[in-house]
Every structure is written in C-alpha cells, then in structure tokens.
Amino acid sequence: EADIYQTPRYLVIGTGKKITLECSQTMGHDKMYWYQQDPGMELHLIHYSYGVNSTEKGDLSSESTVSRIRTEHFPLTLESARPSHTSQYLCASSESVVRGAETFGSGTRLTVV
C-alpha cells in the first residue's frame, strides 16, 4: 500500500548517543520534509528535500542532519542526542514540488534521558 512509514514509533535513548530516525515513502513523491512537533503544538520545519541528493535546512534550526540517496528514503540523524532533542519528529512528502498536499507519517516520539 502506498504510504509513508516512520520507524521507530517510540525511542528512549541516553544522552550522547547517535540515533537515526527512518522515513520511507512508497508514493514516488519527490519532495520530502521533516518537522519537529511537541504534542498538540505547532509544526516546525527542520529539513526538506526536493529529490535525490537535495537537502535543505528548514525554518527551525536543528542539530540534526538528513540525507537523500534514494527517492523513497529520507533518514534523519542526530550525532549526539541531548535532552533538548526530546520531541516528536514527523516525516512528510508531497505530490509535487509545486502543488498538492502533504502526506504525513505516524511520527517518532523521541525521549532523550
């Protein structure tokens, strides 16, 4: 089924650890996004990509990095997790670079202890 998948759903990790949040979509969308959202709060764009080998920083400064080696895969990496990184991370993709809606994944709830 065409969808966007995020793993893991929940992650509790110690300070200083390196983590990668996975995001894959099977819809053939070119544009992909990462948002940071505390529950019930605003969405903050932290990274986006127009396609393979394209990555851009979003409106909210983030210590995370992303890569886009394949169209369907857009992982987010934190080299050294800190408690301030505790949040929910949402991955999304859109039908085209110019128009259309975004489709969101289920999110990863990250807790850094």
Added chain:
Amino acid sequence: AQRVTQPEKLLSVFKGAPVELKCNYSYSGSPELFWYVQYSRQRLQLLLRHISRESIKGFTADLNKGETSFHLKKPFAQEEDSAMYYCALRPVNYGQNFVFGPGTRLSVLP
C-alpha cells in the same frame, strides 16, 4: 512573508452545535489552502483542500480572498470531531514550503 493564523487555541462546543474554526492567512498571491486534522494518537491527515470544494466528514471550508480567510465549518458537531485542526498554506512559487498555522484544539462536549 507568508503567515497563517488561527486565533483560537482551544474551541469547545456542545454536540450538535455548529462549529467554525477560523483561519486567516497573509500571502500576496493565490495560494493553495488546506485543513489538516490530528486525532488523538493518530497521524496528521489531510481533511480538505480549497481547490476540491468538497465536504469531508460534514466539514466545508470556503476560501475568501478578500478577507484572506479559509474558515472551517460544520453545522452539527459530533464528539468524534474532537481533535487538533491545522490550517496550512502552500505558496504557488516553485519549491516554496508549506506554512502551517499554530492549530486549534476542538473539543466537542456530550
């Protein structure tokens, strides 16, 4: 700069009452407007978009370019409508990103 405002953080109505969630935007061109909904413990999902001019789950939204508004309405609220609602704007320029409003939590009381 593009901006989306949702003046109410929380809106409470009784079941069967009409509901209107307000959304105003600032953008010089003709954007695409969307409403997204996030039910408890579920992913953010598209509710409706202005170009479709359709009714989803009894909700409608009309784009008013003069007032730069895209309010979401439903004549008779149901308890299952309780959720977070986000208004979003997509500029028409190539590569421009979505702009989301801060969200309104709708609580439908029995």
